[in-house]
Amino acid sequence: MAHDGLIRTPRFEQVVEAAADIARGRGDEYVGVEHLMLAILAAPDTVPTLELHALGIDPRRIAAAIETTMREPGYLAPSYRARHLDGKITDYDPVTGISRRLAG
Template sequence: MVLDRLIAKSPFAVVVTAALDESRRRGDRRLGTEHLLLGLLHDPDSARALGKTVEEARAALDRLDRAALAALGIEVDGLRPARVSAKRGRLSPGALTSNARAVVDKAIRGRPREPAELLRALLTVTPPDPAADLLAELGVDAGAVHRRLVSPNEP
């Protein structure tokens, strides 16, 4: 499995591990592109390039979830989140969504395994992908992020 080869202390593996933790934190059974984006926000260089914090992204993802439920006629205002076990465990091969698998494959194909490559791959996803929706909700300008990745001192 791709993730087994990445489990090390490399910055890329740290981001993927943070994404797994974010998936568990939300109570999700699978790792999706939105979790990869949250994991990237644990990396200082990626967070700076995006101009967002993990807290902002979590709040935006919660807003998107509430809006999706409201569209189905389910109101969740006033409800408390359920307690979710943060137990660490291995994901099964099917635990990545197909989009998350494609993004990880694109990020590591013939390139150094760096968080910036994962971020570049995520910036190419389009709606209805969850990361694309989250980036839009956060108001992230993909062009500006690309420029900051190339020139880290750019605002």
């Protein structure tokens, strides 16, 4: 159980680790929502994937579209912004490696 009182299920942990594997495999230095989405879409027994199939949507087509977007020039923003649990915001510039903590 996490410190916030929420239980992390084994499926959650598997998807998060799969997202990290996807990010590492691409050479990305972060794990973002796009990596999580690709990990979810790759798992055939997740609720989102099952529901997409039920709607007649092939999850592989969505994954392919996300991967195409991730290969496009300009995909990586010049900085990454993260909000911490304490409400503070950090900007990180992957080019310079500089992190700057902002008021939040």
